[in-house]
Amino acid sequence: MLDKNHPLPLYHQLKQTLRERIEQGEWKPGQRIPSERELCETYRVSRMTVRQAVTELVNENLLWRDQGRGTFVSKPKIQKLLSRLTSFTEDMRARGKQAGARVLRLELAPAKPAVAHALQIAENQPVVLIERLRLADDEPVGIETSHLSFERCEAILHEDLSRSLYELLTSKFGQFPTHAEEQLEAAACSAHEAELLGVRRGTPVLSIKRTTLNQELRPIEYVESTYRGDRYVFYARLSVDHP
Ligand code: 16G
Numbered sequence: 001m002l003d004k005n006h007p008l009p010l011y012h013q014l015k016q017t018l019r020e021r022i023e024q025g026e027w028k029p030g031q032r033i034p035s036e037r038e039l040c041e042t043y044r045v046s047r048m049t050v051r052q053a054v055t056e057l058v059n060e061n062l063l064w065r066d067q068g069r070g071t072f073v074s075k076p077k078i079q080k081l082l083s084r085l086t087s088f089t090e091d092m093r094a095r096g097k098q099a100g101a102r103v104l105r106l107e108l109a110p111a112k113p114a115v116a117h118a119l120q121i122a123e124n125q126p127v128v129l130i131e132r133l134r135l136a137d138d139e140p141v142g143i144e145t146s147h148l149s150f151e152r153c154e155a156i157l158h159e160d161l162s163r164s165l166y167e168l169l170t171s172k173f174g175q176f177p178t179h180a181e182e183q184l185e186a187a188a189c190s191a192h193e194a195e196l197l198g199v200r201r202g203t204p205v206l207s208i209k210r211t212t213l214n215q216e217l218r219p220i221e222y223v224e225s226t227y228r229g230d231r232y233v234f235y236a237r238l239s240v241d242h243p
Pocket of ligand 1 (some may be wrong): 086087088089090099143148163164165166167208210212223225
Protein backbone atom coordinates (compact mmCIF):
# COMPACT_ATOMS: atom_id res chain seq x y z
CA MET A 1 0.00 0.00 0.00
CA LEU A 2 1.05 3.57 -0.60
CA ASP A 3 2.06 5.76 2.33
CA LYS A 4 0.65 9.31 2.27
CA ASN A 5 3.14 10.42 4.92
CA HIS A 6 6.15 9.13 3.05
CA PRO A 7 8.49 11.84 1.70
CA LEU A 8 8.29 10.31 -1.81
CA PRO A 9 5.30 11.73 -3.71
CA LEU A 10 2.38 9.34 -4.12
CA TYR A 11 2.64 9.11 -7.90
CA HIS A 12 6.27 8.09 -7.50
CA GLN A 13 5.41 5.37 -4.99
CA LEU A 14 2.69 4.12 -7.30
CA LYS A 15 5.07 4.13 -10.22
CA GLN A 16 7.52 1.94 -8.26
CA THR A 17 4.74 -0.43 -7.29
CA LEU A 18 3.51 -0.77 -10.87
CA ARG A 19 7.07 -1.22 -12.10
CA GLU A 20 7.55 -4.09 -9.63
CA ARG A 21 4.40 -5.81 -10.84
CA ILE A 22 5.83 -5.71 -14.38
CA GLU A 23 9.39 -6.66 -13.46
CA GLN A 24 8.30 -9.54 -11.28
CA GLY A 25 6.26 -10.91 -14.17
CA GLU A 26 2.90 -10.51 -12.48
CA TRP A 27 1.83 -8.43 -15.47
CA LYS A 28 3.18 -10.07 -18.63
CA PRO A 29 4.29 -8.48 -21.92
CA GLY A 30 1.28 -7.77 -24.09
CA GLN A 31 -1.13 -7.93 -21.12
CA ARG A 32 -3.55 -5.08 -20.45
CA ILE A 33 -3.12 -3.49 -17.05
CA PRO A 34 -6.15 -2.46 -14.95
CA SER A 35 -7.92 0.75 -16.00
CA GLU A 36 -7.18 4.10 -14.36
CA ARG A 37 -10.39 3.81 -12.40
CA GLU A 38 -9.47 0.36 -11.09
CA LEU A 39 -5.99 1.54 -10.12
CA CYS A 40 -7.52 4.52 -8.27
CA GLU A 41 -9.68 2.14 -6.26
CA THR A 42 -6.95 -0.42 -5.59
CA TYR A 43 -4.40 2.11 -4.40
CA ARG A 44 -6.85 4.70 -3.01
CA VAL A 45 -5.32 7.58 -4.93
CA SER A 46 -6.65 10.25 -7.27
CA ARG A 47 -6.97 9.91 -11.03
CA MET A 48 -4.22 12.55 -11.41
CA THR A 49 -1.79 10.41 -9.39
CA VAL A 50 -2.55 7.30 -11.44
CA ARG A 51 -2.25 9.19 -14.71
CA GLN A 52 1.11 10.66 -13.75
CA ALA A 53 2.56 7.29 -12.68
CA VAL A 54 1.29 5.53 -15.80
CA THR A 55 2.46 8.33 -18.11
CA GLU A 56 5.98 8.11 -16.74
CA LEU A 57 6.05 4.35 -17.30
CA VAL A 58 4.75 4.92 -20.84
CA ASN A 59 7.54 7.45 -21.41
CA GLU A 60 10.05 4.88 -20.18
CA ASN A 61 8.57 2.38 -22.66
CA LEU A 62 7.58 -0.09 -19.96
CA LEU A 63 3.95 0.44 -20.85
CA TRP A 64 2.19 1.64 -23.97
CA ARG A 65 -1.22 3.12 -24.54
CA ASP A 66 -3.52 2.00 -27.29
CA GLN A 67 -6.14 4.71 -27.73
CA GLY A 68 -9.52 3.36 -26.78
CA ARG A 69 -8.24 -0.10 -25.83
CA GLY A 70 -6.24 0.56 -22.70
CA THR A 71 -2.68 0.43 -21.44
CA PHE A 72 -0.49 -2.60 -22.09
CA VAL A 73 2.82 -3.99 -20.84
CA SER A 74 5.52 -3.53 -23.49
CA LYS A 75 7.48 -6.42 -24.91
CA PRO A 76 11.13 -6.55 -23.86
CA LYS A 77 13.46 -4.87 -26.34
CA ILE A 78 15.71 -6.74 -28.77
CA GLN A 79 19.21 -6.60 -27.32
CA LYS A 80 22.05 -6.35 -29.77
CA LEU A 81 25.71 -6.57 -28.91
CA LEU A 82 27.61 -3.97 -30.89
CA SER A 83 30.93 -5.74 -31.13
CA ARG A 84 29.70 -8.83 -33.01
CA LEU A 85 29.04 -8.85 -36.72
CA THR A 86 25.75 -10.66 -37.12
CA SER A 87 22.87 -10.65 -39.56
CA PHE A 88 19.34 -9.75 -38.69
CA THR A 89 18.36 -13.40 -39.12
CA GLU A 90 21.03 -14.55 -36.65
CA ASP A 91 19.99 -11.87 -34.17
CA MET A 92 16.38 -13.02 -34.28
CA ARG A 93 17.26 -16.71 -34.17
CA ALA A 94 19.31 -16.12 -31.02
CA ARG A 95 16.18 -14.68 -29.42
CA GLY A 96 13.88 -17.46 -30.51
CA LYS A 97 12.14 -15.20 -33.00
CA GLN A 98 11.32 -15.81 -36.62
CA ALA A 99 13.17 -13.34 -38.89
CA GLY A 100 11.35 -12.07 -41.94
CA ALA A 101 11.65 -9.45 -44.64
CA ARG A 102 9.24 -7.70 -46.96
CA VAL A 103 11.13 -6.56 -50.03
CA LEU A 104 10.18 -2.97 -50.83
CA ARG A 105 12.72 -2.32 -53.58
CA LEU A 106 15.19 -4.50 -55.44
CA GLU A 107 16.94 -2.84 -58.36
CA LEU A 108 20.16 -1.58 -59.89
CA ALA A 109 20.66 2.06 -58.97
CA PRO A 110 23.46 4.60 -59.52
CA ALA A 111 25.61 5.01 -56.41
CA LYS A 112 24.97 8.25 -54.54
CA PRO A 113 28.10 10.04 -53.24
CA ALA A 114 27.85 8.54 -49.71
CA VAL A 115 27.34 5.05 -51.13
CA ALA A 116 30.18 5.42 -53.62
CA HIS A 117 32.49 6.69 -50.90
CA ALA A 118 31.70 3.79 -48.54
CA LEU A 119 32.00 1.16 -51.25
CA GLN A 120 35.09 2.79 -52.77
CA ILE A 121 33.59 2.97 -56.23
CA ALA A 122 32.92 5.81 -58.67
CA GLU A 123 29.81 7.94 -58.17
CA ASN A 124 26.83 6.78 -60.21
CA GLN A 125 28.32 3.34 -60.77
CA PRO A 126 25.40 0.87 -60.59
CA VAL A 127 24.93 -0.94 -57.29
CA VAL A 128 22.29 -3.44 -56.21
CA LEU A 129 19.83 -1.61 -54.01
CA ILE A 130 17.70 -3.66 -51.62
CA GLU A 131 15.17 -1.98 -49.38
CA ARG A 132 13.48 -4.30 -46.91
CA LEU A 133 11.10 -4.04 -44.02
CA ARG A 134 12.47 -6.39 -41.36
CA LEU A 135 10.09 -8.41 -39.28
CA ALA A 136 10.50 -10.20 -35.96
CA ASP A 137 7.70 -12.74 -35.58
CA ASP A 138 5.80 -10.76 -38.23
CA GLU A 139 6.17 -7.50 -36.30
CA PRO A 140 7.93 -4.69 -38.24
CA VAL A 141 11.03 -3.63 -36.29
CA GLY A 142 13.28 -1.95 -38.86
CA ILE A 143 13.89 -0.82 -42.41
CA GLU A 144 17.19 -1.70 -44.07
CA THR A 145 18.43 -0.22 -47.32
CA SER A 146 21.47 -2.15 -48.52
CA HIS A 147 23.72 -1.21 -51.43
CA LEU A 148 25.89 -4.02 -52.74
CA SER A 149 28.88 -3.89 -54.98
CA PHE A 150 31.09 -6.84 -55.92
CA GLU A 151 31.76 -8.80 -59.07
CA ARG A 152 28.55 -10.23 -60.57
CA CYS A 153 26.46 -8.86 -57.72
CA GLU A 154 23.62 -8.13 -60.21
CA ALA A 155 22.70 -11.82 -59.99
CA ILE A 156 21.22 -11.00 -56.55
CA LEU A 157 18.36 -9.29 -58.39
CA HIS A 158 17.02 -12.76 -59.24
CA GLU A 159 17.19 -14.06 -55.67
CA ASP A 160 14.51 -14.30 -53.01
CA LEU A 161 15.39 -11.57 -50.53
CA SER A 162 12.65 -12.33 -48.07
CA ARG A 163 15.30 -14.68 -46.65
CA SER A 164 18.73 -13.91 -45.20
CA LEU A 165 20.96 -11.75 -47.38
CA TYR A 166 24.10 -12.83 -45.50
CA GLU A 167 23.28 -16.50 -45.98
CA LEU A 168 22.88 -15.85 -49.70
CA LEU A 169 26.14 -13.91 -49.89
CA THR A 170 28.09 -16.72 -48.28
CA SER A 171 26.37 -19.73 -49.84
CA LYS A 172 25.94 -18.48 -53.42
CA PHE A 173 28.26 -15.55 -53.97
CA GLY A 174 31.42 -16.46 -52.07
CA GLN A 175 31.21 -13.20 -50.12
CA PHE A 176 31.79 -13.58 -46.39
CA PRO A 177 30.97 -10.56 -44.25
CA THR A 178 33.96 -10.47 -41.86
CA HIS A 179 34.21 -6.90 -40.59
CA ALA A 180 31.95 -3.89 -40.41
CA GLU A 181 32.07 -0.29 -39.38
CA GLU A 182 28.94 1.12 -37.91
CA GLN A 183 27.63 4.51 -36.94
CA LEU A 184 24.58 4.96 -34.71
CA GLU A 185 22.47 8.05 -34.44
CA ALA A 186 19.19 8.97 -32.78
CA ALA A 187 16.48 10.24 -35.11
CA ALA A 188 12.76 10.88 -35.38
CA CYS A 189 11.08 8.70 -37.98
CA SER A 190 9.65 10.21 -41.14
CA ALA A 191 6.03 9.81 -42.21
CA HIS A 192 7.02 7.09 -44.69
CA GLU A 193 9.05 5.15 -42.09
CA ALA A 194 6.29 5.56 -39.51
CA GLU A 195 3.77 4.02 -41.84
CA LEU A 196 5.98 1.02 -42.61
CA LEU A 197 6.94 0.48 -38.97
CA GLY A 198 3.42 0.95 -37.69
CA VAL A 199 4.38 3.75 -35.30
CA ARG A 200 3.52 7.45 -35.09
CA ARG A 201 5.45 9.93 -37.19
CA GLY A 202 8.28 11.41 -35.15
CA THR A 203 8.69 8.30 -32.94
CA PRO A 204 12.33 7.93 -31.87
CA VAL A 205 14.34 5.53 -33.99
CA LEU A 206 17.96 4.44 -34.21
CA SER A 207 19.51 5.28 -37.48
CA ILE A 208 22.49 3.09 -38.38
CA LYS A 209 24.94 3.23 -41.23
CA ARG A 210 27.06 0.14 -41.77
CA THR A 211 29.85 -0.63 -44.21
CA THR A 212 30.57 -4.35 -44.39
CA LEU A 213 33.82 -5.84 -45.61
CA ASN A 214 34.36 -9.28 -47.10
CA GLN A 215 37.10 -11.83 -46.42
CA GLU A 216 39.53 -9.77 -48.52
CA LEU A 217 38.63 -6.68 -46.49
CA ARG A 218 36.93 -5.15 -49.51
CA PRO A 219 33.72 -3.16 -48.86
CA ILE A 220 30.81 -5.10 -50.36
CA GLU A 221 27.81 -3.63 -48.57
CA TYR A 222 26.73 -0.20 -47.38
CA VAL A 223 23.49 -0.19 -45.39
CA GLU A 224 21.33 2.55 -44.01
CA SER A 225 18.92 1.19 -41.43
CA THR A 226 16.20 2.53 -39.20
CA TYR A 227 15.26 0.51 -36.14
CA ARG A 228 12.37 1.18 -33.79
CA GLY A 229 13.72 2.85 -30.66
CA ASP A 230 11.05 1.17 -28.57
CA ARG A 231 12.06 -2.32 -29.74
CA TYR A 232 15.87 -2.16 -29.76
CA VAL A 233 18.61 -1.66 -27.22
CA PHE A 234 22.22 -1.71 -28.41
CA TYR A 235 24.96 -2.52 -25.96
CA ALA A 236 28.71 -2.88 -25.98
CA ARG A 237 31.29 -4.59 -23.80
CA LEU A 238 34.13 -2.27 -23.04
CA SER A 239 37.65 -2.85 -21.81
CA VAL A 240 40.63 -0.65 -21.14
CA ASP A 241 43.63 -0.70 -23.44
CA HIS A 242 46.49 -2.58 -21.82
CA PRO A 243 49.92 -1.26 -22.57
C1 16G B 1 21.86 -6.66 -40.21
C2 16G B 1 22.76 -5.58 -40.77
C3 16G B 1 22.58 -5.34 -42.23
C4 16G B 1 22.50 -6.64 -43.01
C5 16G B 1 21.48 -7.57 -42.42
C6 16G B 1 21.46 -8.91 -43.11
C7 16G B 1 22.86 -3.96 -38.87
C8 16G B 1 22.79 -2.56 -38.47
N1 16G B 1 22.62 -4.27 -40.13
O1 16G B 1 20.61 -6.20 -39.96
O2 16G B 1 23.70 -4.63 -42.67
O3 16G B 1 22.19 -6.38 -44.36
O4 16G B 1 21.80 -7.80 -41.06
O5 16G B 1 20.48 -9.70 -42.51
O6 16G B 1 23.15 -4.78 -38.06
P1 16G B 1 19.90 -10.99 -43.15
O7 16G B 1 21.03 -11.88 -43.45
O8 16G B 1 18.95 -11.52 -42.15
O9 16G B 1 19.20 -10.58 -44.44
